[in-house]
Structure formats: structure tokens, C-alpha cells
Amino acid sequence: MVMVLSGLGGSGLEYRRPVTIEEAVAALRARRHTVLAGGTDLFPARVGRPCDDALLDISGLTALRGIAETNQGWRFGALATWRDVWTADLPPLFNGLRAAAREVGGMQIQNRGTIGGNLCNASPAADGVPNWLALDATVELVSSTGSRRLPVAEFVLGNRRTARREDELLIAVHVPRPAHPARGTFRKLGARRYLVISIVMVAAVAEFAADGTIASARIAVGAASEVARRLPSLETRLIGQCPDPSVVREEDLAPLAPIDDVRATAAYRRDAALTLIRRAIADLA
Amino acid sequence: MRSPALPHRFVVNGRDIEAIAPPSMRLSDVLRDVLGLKGTKVGCDAGDCGACTVLVDGAQVCACLVPVGQVVGRSVETVEGLAREGRLHALQSAFLRHGAAQCGICTPGMLMAAADLLRRVPSPSEAEVLDALGGVLCRCTGYRKIVDAVLEAAHGGAESVAPSKGAVGTRLVRVDGVAKVTGTDRFGADAIPERGWLALRAVRSPYPHARFRFGDLDAFRRRQPGLVAILTAADVPGANRFGIYPTGKDQPVFAEGQVRMLGEAVCALVGDAETVAAIRDEDVPITWEPLPPISFDDALAGSAPDLHPHAPGNVLCRGRVACGDAATALASAPHRATIAIETSFVEHAYIEPEAGYAERIGDGIKIVACTQTPYMDRDEIALILGIPPERVRIVPTAVGGGFGGKLDLSLQPMIAIAAWRTGQPVRCVYTRPESIRTTTKRHPARIVAEAGCDEEGHLLAFRCHGDFNTGAYASWGPTVASRVPVHAMGPYRVPNVCVTTAAIHTTDTPAGAFRGFGVPQAAIAHEALMDALADRLGMDRLEFRLRNALRHADTTATGQVLDHSVGLVACLEALRPRWQALRAEAEAHNRSAHGPFRRGVGIACMWYGIGNTALSNPSEMTLGLKADGTITLYSGAVDIGQGSNTVMVQIAAEAFGVAPETIRLVVGDTARTRDAGKTSASRQTFVSGNAARLAGIDLRRQLLSLVNAGTDARIIPVPGGLEIRDGDRTMRPDLSRFAADANGDVLVGFGRFDPPTTALDADGRGVPYATYAFGAQIALVEVDLDLGTTRVLRMVAAHDVGRAINPTLVEGQIHGGIAQGIGLALMEEYIPGRNDNLHDYLIPTIGDVPPIEVLLIEDAEPLGPFGAKGVGEPALIATAPAIFGAIEHATGVRVTRIPATPDRLRAAILAAR
Numbered sequence A: 001m002v003m004v005l006s007g008l009g010g011s012g013l014e015y016r017r018p019v020t021i022e023e024a025v026a027a028l029r030a031r032r033h034t035v036l037a038g039g040t041d042l043f044p045a046r047v048g049r050p051c052d053d054a055l056l057d058i059s060g061l062t063a064l065r066g067i068a069e070t071n072q073g074w075r076f077g078a079l080a081t082w083r084d085v086w087t088a089d090l091p092p093l094f095n096g097l098r099a100a101a102r103e104v105g106g107m108q109i110q111n112r113g114t115i116g117g118n119l120c121n122a123s124p125a126a127d128g129v130p131n132w133l134a135l136d137a138t139v140e141l142v143s144s145t146g147s148r149r150l151p152v153a154e155f156v157l158g159n160r161r162t163a164r165r166e167d168e169l170l171i172a173v174h175v176p177r178p179a180h181p182a183r184g185t186f187r188k189l190g191a192r193r194y195l196v197i198s199i200v201m202v203a204a205v206a207e208f209a210a211d212g213t214i215a216s217a218r219i220a221v222g223a224a225s226e227v228a229r230r231l232p233s234l235e236t237r238l239i240g241q242c243p244d245p246s247v248v249r250e251e252d253l254a255p256l257a258p259i260d261d262v263r264a265t266a267a268y269r270r271d272a273a274l275t276l277i278r279r280a281i282a283d284l285a
Numbered sequence B: 001m002r003s004p005a006l007p008h009r010f011v012v013n014g015r016d017i018e019a020i021a022p023p024s025m026r027l028s029d030v031l032r033d034v035l036g037l038k039g040t041k042v043g044c045d046a047g048d049c050g051a052c053t054v055l056v057d058g059a060q061v062c063a064c065l066v067p068v069g070q071v072v073g074r075s076v077e078t079v080e081g082l083a084r085e086g087r088l089h090a091l092q093s094a095f096l097r098h099g100a101a102q103c104g105i106c107t108p109g110m111l112m113a114a115a116d117l118l119r120r121v122p123s124p125s126e127a128e129v130l131d132a133l134g135g136v137l138c139r140c141t142g143y144r145k146i147v148d149a150v151l152e153a154a155h156g157g158a159e160s161v162a163p164s165k166g167a168v169g170t171r172l173v174r175v176d177g178v179a180k181v182t183g184t185d186r187f188g189a190d191a192i193p194e195r196g197w198l199a200l201r202a203v204r205s206p207y208p209h210a211r212f213r214f215g216d217l218d219a220f221r222r223r224q225p226g227l228v229a230i231l232t233a234a235d236v237p238g239a240n241r242f243g244i245y246p247t248g249k250d251q252p253v254f255a256e257g258q259v260r261m262l263g264e265a266v267c268a269l270v271g272d273a274e275t276v277a278a279i280r281d282e283d284v285p286i287t288w289e290p291l292p293p294i295s296f297d298d299a300l301a302g303s304a305p306d307l308h309p310h311a312p313g314n315v316l317c318r319g320r321v322a323c324g325d326a327a328t329a330l331a332s333a334p335h336r337a338t339i340a341i342e343t344s345f346v347e348h349a350y351i352e353p354e355a356g357y358a359e360r361i362g363d364g365i366k367i368v369a370c371t372q373t374p375y376m377d378r379d380e381i382a383l384i385l386g387i388p389p390e391r392v393r394i395v396p397t398a399v400g401g402g403f404g405g406k407l408d409l410s411l412q413p414m415i416a417i418a419a420w421r422t423g424q425p426v427r428c429v430y431t432r433p434e435s436i437r438t439t440t441k442r443h444p445a446r447i448v449a450e451a452g453c454d455e456e457g458h459l460l461a462f463r464c465h466g467d468f469n470t471g472a473y474a475s476w477g478p479t480v481a482s483r484v485p486v487h488a489m490g491p492y493r494v495p496n497v498c499v500t501t502a503a504i505h506t507t508d509t510p511a512g513a514f515r516g517f518g519v520p521q522a523a524i525a526h527e528a529l530m531d532a533l534a535d536r537l538g539m540d541r542l543e544f545r546l547r548n549a550l551r552h553a554d555t556t557a558t559g560q561v562l563d564h565s566v567g568l569v570a571c572l573e574a575l576r577p578r579w580q581a582l583r584a585e586a587e588a589h590n591r592s593a594h595g596p597f598r599r600g601v602g603i604a605c606m607w608y609g610i611g612n613t614a615l616s617n618p619s620e621m622t623l624g625l626k627a628d629g630t631i632t633l634y635s636g637a638v639d640i641g642q643g644s645n646t647v648m649v650q651i652a653a654e655a656f657g658v659a660p661e662t663i664r665l666v667v668g669d670t671a672r673t674r675d676a677g678k679t680s681a682s683r684q685t686f687v688s689g690n691a692a693r694l695a696g697i698d699l700r701r702q703l704l705s706l707v708n709a710g711t712d713a714r715i716i717p718v719p720g721g722l723e724i725r726d727g728d729r730t731m732r733p734d735l736s737r738f739a740a741d742a743n744g745d746v747l748v749g750f751g752r753f754d755p756p757t758t759a760l761d762a763d764g765r766g767v768p769y770a771t772y773a774f775g776a777q778i779a780l781v782e783v784d785l786d787l788g789t790t791r792v793l794r795m796v797a798a799h800d801v802g803r804a805i806n807p808t809l810v811e812g813q814i815h816g817g818i819a820q821g822i823g824l825a826l827m828e829e830y831i832p833g834r835n836d837n838l839h840d841y842l843i844p845t846i847g848d849v850p851p852i853e854v855l856l857i858e859d860a861e862p863l864g865p866f867g868a869k870g871v872g873e874p875a876l877i878a879t880a881p882a883i884f885g886a887i888e889h890a891t892g893v894r895v896t897r898i899p900a901t902p903d904r905l906r907a908a909i910l911a912a913r
């Protein structure tokens, strides 16, 4: 049965839903659009007011979906949802990313929110970002004039600021295959069990030499500075050792610059970051 | 640039649909406003509450975050699709049986999230249920009954709802339950005027304190074709003032040149919905002159200018209860303890934001909106419109949670004025930020208290002063100031007492009524003192309380002798085995603990006077009988989810002598029911329940006397009428010979009850309440010492409710109160202007409420209907202090700044090292 019902007028604005990347980037070149993926960041930012931007809905771009293993490593399409991440068959390298995926919002958010949207929204509390840093990931951006790749650290620049030009689309995140067997972990701290924005979170990945010592490590802390940061001094010190939480020092937090906000004080964030880093290292053992 | 609405084809509940709407329109709005499927609820439009949860291609999503453009060609399932061919889905009947729907506003979302789970995982574990439902917030139930219902639906046993036997004391399924689990109950935003309507949106102050002037509003209006009117203070036909107390009407509908709080309404835009939503507050010509805000500190220091001329020094009012000589007794007490605590603003966070519409009908007005207090609304609207109360009709919708927050007027005056002025129906739905920013809160309190006892642990004296931040307007500030002193020493015998309170104005959000009227804050202080004194004496914390617990025939600090129904000792004795076992377990756990996790067990007692403090608060009810035997209860008591609809029916049925299923219910409409007062102060079961009982008795007497039947005759509904069996006589009274009234009733039973109280003198002496509820709760917590996080692992609650009219509903109140108590203790703190959404203002989720064991104590209250008292507010009061006692047991740290967020607790743990 077909019911034809008419809306209450409503605030319709320009809305495009291309099915090819070419169409999408052509639209981005032609005029300023707000890109719409899962909408889980976009709609909450527009409560009580009509959406007054022109929308480019990229959810029809099948080329942006899926998680696949490639020759160099893994490719996560920008439209991969958190649900896709935690249900994907991935090696222990991704244990942290998958743990993060299970804790983004509730299942409703995990079914809709995308990894691309999380990166492009560039919230200091985005749970994806420290994981991508720990995974040494790069983003792939495409515009009508070509494509480029950037390490995540050079892509996320500040609170809600990225290196994405307005005519570019984030199409994928690439994770290189590690040289050694690797394991990841993620520790998120919030004030309630579900639906919680991180007060602080830590992602860690270590690659292990044949003798079980750490060949290389990447540790990133989120929500304790405008952008999640890696901790180079600690990463260096871990090399050649077995995972040992006691090597963590307060000076390792030098790259962080936490603030006081509704969720916690800056001093607490530092203190909790130390605890979470130690636990993350213990997880890797 | 706007594009026209476009056709979108998709499948809704198995039917092909073509909906014409702009592609970026939220699916929730399309379902509700275009397709008329109002079962999908909207609580935030931001993904935070999950009330809008629907399935898209079988997977749960928030419909408020999905543009309709993205569901083209896909399958959408909503709560309306759950029941098939008139048969409830297994989840729906399990929800009914378990009482898993209270107000019901979260229920459609919960059901859809659960349906998603059961399709993926036909027999889920409890952990899987929590994960699947973790994205839907519920403010009423405390979640445990929802978890039980989902598990039962999955693992079998969920057949049709068994009809209950008997009335009072049975687990009758709520009378409005089917409407709630099928999504057909109509809440504020679901009630849409039949005639073409206008939308209203208030323009609000961006400053907490400022003076302002309007520019040329007329010219502005003329530039916006869809704008019909801009209403300001000048458009208020009657008094531009409202407030709870006749002498405290200090809040303007629209500010007059000065605002005293963030978000105060200065004018309202009335027009078509699209236009009104598109105009930004900044676009309206208003010149602002910001003034320094007045904080709680400023106001207490006395350094701030007066916000209101009638409140010099920004002191709205004071309260006091004194007996004996507390100062002298404290000075000579062998053991003393003191405590100073500070609590925060707490938001009610009902999942339904305020909503409703108003319609002018001739020289009267009808308001259809969510409210806890139809008759007070009626009288206030009459003053604001300058018309007699009889010309105002309030028709309450179902209420999606209230907890005190829907006692005050919110949007009703604005829509009433708009409908009055324009002659057209006017509708308004608050956004979540608007609801949080502008409606009342729990009072932040600063309480300093001191108690002393003798060597045997008998309390000798208690002294306390509490300052309460009542915000910009009076609201229920005086109630808090007068209720707290009566309760502040806790449910104990204390011969020497001095308690003083003050309600202080600031430029913060008004603090008003919230489950307990200040008593939960005071309980945190008195219970900390009980723990401290017990520890000092080396006495068990439960035994210390038991030694001092109020008993039958004891006298309270106000001089009231408690003749009946003082079940605290029974509560503590019921808890004792759990207490001892849990304490021992926790201590054993800690002895063997290596990591940072420590367990602790705490206990707290509470008491709570039922009904208004030392004020008359009558309820009236009628029970009507039609010639065909139809029995109708006309109840003015609004059910805000707690279940009063069901309780009133049970009581009336018992008193009249029929099964509850035979009674029909008309609720709230001021044109059809009598005044049953407000749904607050835990008074509906006790006060209105008594009125329902008396109405039942009255109708029974009238009916039986028609046939000269004896008082224990049986009334039996039969097709087309009633039969009366008296011994071996069976009679059928001829009801058709009586004239029917406007409701069609031929006989009407009437009941009125006003709890016997007296006024209090200057020392607070007198009988403030007719009866008190008592209770005690145990919390088991685990604290992560390194992170300062606290998890509540278990709660045991013993409550003396007099008589449980419906045990399922009573348990539901206790579960829900405990959940709110956990929030108050650990996470809830509203900071005006900073966290007015459910993303940053945190309330407990399904994963934060542990298993709860409820022990019901029934020390019958002779004044109560079939012995019942009340439980709505009592449920919450003991929770936070029990948690703080448990945290202290685990860590050695006493929390004094509330809530005990991880950063605060961690700082306290570090400071104590």
C-alpha cells in the first residue's frame, strides 16, 4: 500500500546524495557543503534549530564502506561504522580500536556513527583519534583535483579543526602492517557506565620481538589536550623491555595540556592519565 | 537556500510508505508529524536519551539522528509494529507484568532496543541486555524491572497478562499500562490541536542578570511573513506574575526590563512552526545591558544587591525547629561529631520535555499539557489571564516523568496568553536545553551539622544550619525551608534540637520541588553524623541507629507524639542479616585485595512526612455509577508514572467492593474531576487514596440502601447493571429511575480527606504531618582508589510503607528512587549554562543501577487508606547517604562535596594519605 502524506512544510535545504566519489567531490568543488555521514555529531549540534547548511549526504558512496586487508595493511572505509569495527575479523593489533568501538555511545550510535565522521568532527574527546595515533594510521583525502594521504597526527589539528580542505572528502583510514606481532589496548574513563564521553582515555599498541620484549610502542592519550597526543619519551623507554607499568613517569605526560571542564579538573586528568597508561601497559603484557 | 519537500519511499512496519518531507528532516519528526506515528518519542533530539529508538533494517538507531533521506528503500520498525493482530509482543506483556513501564516515555525506545537484541541474540545474558539497552535512558524505573522483563521475554514465560485477583495488596498491572507499552499513550508533545495551530517559541536571556530594552518589535514582525505575534509583558491580560505561594508570586511570564536568570523568557514568537524555529534569539531587536551575576557565595556574604525588594539580603525565608537546649547539651555531650557538606543543583531530567497546547474557547481557555498539578495551574492561569478559574480548563496529558519539576508552570502561561490574544490554538514543545535551563532544580545546599551522644550511644543533641540556593525566584523555596528543619535530625529520638534554614536568592535557575524537598540533602548530613558517632563509640553503625530509632509513642522535635506506624525498627531489623553478611564480605575482600579496588558497605535511615508541611492539603474524589452499571472513578490525581491511576482504582474498587477491572477512570481534567491537589509530597496514595476510599464507601452505602442490603452484601457487576447479594437474597436495583448528571451518572459517591495537621509555632512546634514514612537502605560499593570511581554493586532497601496497595508499584518507586539517589551521590551536578543537555549532564544508565533487594515493611497507618502511607520521595532519601557511608568504609574518606565525581573522590583520597 502506498500512503501519500504531506509534510508540515519543514525546513528543506539543499540536500544531495551522490552515489559516486566523482559526483561528491564535484559537488564539494562547486559550493560549500556540510558533509553528512552517520549524522551522530551533526544533528546533535543542531538541536532546536533548522539545519541551515547545504548537506552532502555521503552515505550512498559504497566505495567508502567496509574494512579490508590490503597488501600494506588494512583499509577502513570512512563510512565504516563503530559496529562494523567491533564485528570485523581483525588481529590483536586492533584490540584497542575494537574496545573503543564498543564504548562509543550506545548501540544506536555504534550502528550509525562512522570512523570518518569521528575524525572529521575532531572532538578532543573523540575515542577514535588516540587509537588511530597508536595504530600509526594515515587518512586518505580526495578532491576533484586529486588525492593525498596524511598521518592522523597531521590531520587532526585542534578542537574541531582538521587539515581537510572544504573541497575534500575523507575516504579512508589506512593502518600499516606492523613489522612484528602486535597487540593493542584501550582504556576509557567516564563517570557512568554507558553513553559516556571520555574524561580521559589511553590507546596503546606494542609490537613484540621474538623474545617477548617490546620492539616498538605507540601510546596516545585523548581528552587531555586539544588533540590526542602520543608520548614519545615513554614509547622510547619501553623498547627492549617487557611491558612494565612501573616505567611510566610523570614527565612522560609533557605533551599533554589538560583543562578544567564539566567532566573533571585538569589535575585529575593528569593523575588519571598516569593510572590509565599504567593499566594499558599492563594490558599489553 | 531551501529545497522543496520531496517524496521518500520506504517501508514502515511492513507497509510501503511515501512520505513527503525535506530530505534532511529527522526520521523521528517524519514518523511523528508526517506519518502520525507518535509512539516514537523525542526527549532530546541529540542521540542522548534513546527515547526515539527505532529499527532501520533491523538495527536500532536514534530516529532523531537519521535524516529521512537516508531511509529511502529501507525498512523502519517502530513500537506501533510490535503488537500483531491485537496480540501484544512478548516484550510488551513482560514489560506490563514486571511494571517495567512507569511513565512510559522511554518504553517505546526500550522495547525497540530489546527487540533488536532478541532478534540477534534469542537468549541473551544479563550483560547482553545491558549492552543492548545501554543507549536508552529511563528516569523512573531504575532499570531493574526492564532488565527482568527482557530476560523473561527471551527465556519464556511471557504469555498473556494474567488477570489479578482482588484489589488492594495485589500486583495489579497498571491500568494505563497497555497504552504505555503500545505507544498509544498521549504525552504533552503528542496532543495536537484539532484546528490549525500556531507554534510558540520563547526568546530567552543569554545573561544570568541583565537589563534590556526592545527595539522596534513591530517592524521586526512585519519583516517575517510567518510571524503572527511577538508577545511581551505588555500582552499579559492579567497579572504578569506567578509562583507557588499566594504571597510568593514573584516570577514574571515575560521579564519586565530586567532578567534574573539565564534563559528567562523576555518575549515569545508566535507563528508557523518553521518561521518560529528559524528565527534566532540574536536576530530579535533587544539591547542588553549585562549586570554582575549574584552567586550563592555573593548572596551569603551579603555583598550583593537585592534581587527582589521583598527579600532583603536576598533571604527569601527562614525555617526553624527547636526543642530543649541543643547548645548546652552539645557542650556537655561525651561524644560529638560535626560535618559540613555542600550539594549541587540536580536536574529532574524527566525524559519528556515540557509540551502542550492552549486553545481559546469563547471566553474561556483550555490547556492540554503535561503537569503534576492541574488545579494549581488552573488558578494561576486564571490570575494571569485575568479571568475566573471556572473559565480555565486544564486537561493533563500523560506525564513523561515529573519528580517535582512539573509542579511549577513552564510553558502554560505563554501558550495561554498566545491563544487568548490570537484566537488560534497555540502549541509549544520545549527543547531539551530549554527544559534544563529554565525549569526548577533541586536546591544546592550548604549544611553544617553537629550531634552529640552519651557513652551508651544515646543521642543527646543535634544542631544544624542549612542554606539553600533557591535561585532567581521563590518557587518551592519556602517548602524546603520549612520541611528540612522537621526532618534534619533524622528519624531518631533526640531530646535537644536546634535546626535553622534559609532559602537564598541568586541569579541561578530557580530551585523548586524535587523528590524530597531538601530532605535528601539534609539526610546526607545527619547520616554522616550517625556514622561518625557510632565509629567514635566503636559501635556497629546499624546498632547505633537502632538504639536511637524513633519508635511508637516517641515524641519528635516538633513535639508530635507518633502514635502509630513507626516501622523504622522493623526496617533495621530486616536489614541486619544482610548488613552483617555484606560488611563481612567486603572486609574479607579488602583484606585479600592487591589492586586498587576496595569495597565498602554503608547504611542510612530516613523519614518523611506525608503531605504538605503544617498546611491543609485536601483531596476530593468522586465515584460515579451509570444506569447500566458502569462505574467511573473521577480522579484529579495526576499519574506522573508512579502509578496513582492504578492505586486509586484499586482503593476505590476495594472500598466499593468490586474487582478493579470493572472501574473506569477519568483523570485530571479540571472540568470533570474534583481537586485532588498536586502530585507531590508523596501524598497521592495517602491523601487522595483516602478520598477514593471514602468515595467508594459512600457509593456503596447509597447503592446498598436502595435495596436495604446489609453492609457486608456483595456487589456483582452483571451485563447491563449490578446485582447485590445479601445472604441468600439477590437484588437488582433499578438505576434507570434516577436522573443522570452531566457525566451520565445516576449515583455519585463523594470522598474528601485532609490530613490532620496543625500550624507550627515560632519554634516549629506542632503537628506538621499526619503520618511519616520510614526506611533504611544498605549500599555495597566498590571504589577504584587510583581513579576515584565508584560502582554501586548492590542495594538493599527496607521501607515501611504502611501497606503496599500494589507491591509492584511500590518496588518500582523504590528502584527509581534508588537510581536517582545514585545519580545524586555520584554524578549529577547542573552548572547553569554549561551542561544543559543529557550529554554533559549525566544521569545513571542501565549499567549504573545494581541489583536491588526490596524488603517491604507494613506497619499499618490507621489514618491511611487500608493502612497505606507513601513511598515516592522516601525511596530516594537514604540512597546517597548509604553510598557515602560505604565509600567511607571502603576508603576511609568521608565525601562532603556532592556529587562524589571521580575527580573529587580521588582528590579526597589523595588528601587523606
Ligand SMILES: Cc1cc2nc3c(=O)[nH]c(=O)nc-3n(C[C@H](O)[C@H](O)[C@H](O)COP(=O)(O)OP(=O)(O)OC[C@H]3O[C@@H](n4cnc5c(N)ncnc54)[C@H](O)[C@@H]3O)c2cc1C
Residues within 6 Å of the ligand: A034, A035, A036, A037, A038, A039, A040, A041, A042, A043, A044, A058, A078, A103, A104, A105, A106, A109, A112, A113, A114, A115, A116, A117, A118, A119, A120, A121, A125, A126, A127, A128, A164, A168, A169, A170, A171, A195, A196, A197, A198, B046, B047, B048
Ligand atoms: C549519544 C552520543 C554518544 C556519543 N559517544 C561518543 C563516544 O563515546 N566517543 C566518541 O568518540 N564519540 C561519541 N559520539 C560522537 C559521534 O557519534 C562519533 O564521533 C561518530 O563517529 C561520528 O560519526 P558520524 O558518521 O555520525 O558523523 P557525522 O555527524 O555525519 O559527521 C561529523 C562531522 O564530520 C564531517 N564528516 C563526516 N564524514 C566525513 C567525510 N568522510 N569526509 C569529510 N567530512 C566528513 C561532517 O561534516 C561533520 O562535520 C557520540 C555521539 C552521541 C550522539
Ligand code: FES
Residues within 6 Å of the ligand: B041, B042, B043, B044, B045, B046, B047, B048, B049, B050, B051, B052, B053, B062, B063, B064, B065
Ligand atoms: S530524542 Fe533521539 S535520542 Fe533523545
Ligand code: FES
Residues within 6 Å of the ligand: B100, B101, B102, B103, B104, B105, B106, B107, B137, B138, B139, B140, B141, B351, B400, B401, B641
Ligand atoms: S518509565 Fe522510563 S522514563 Fe519514565
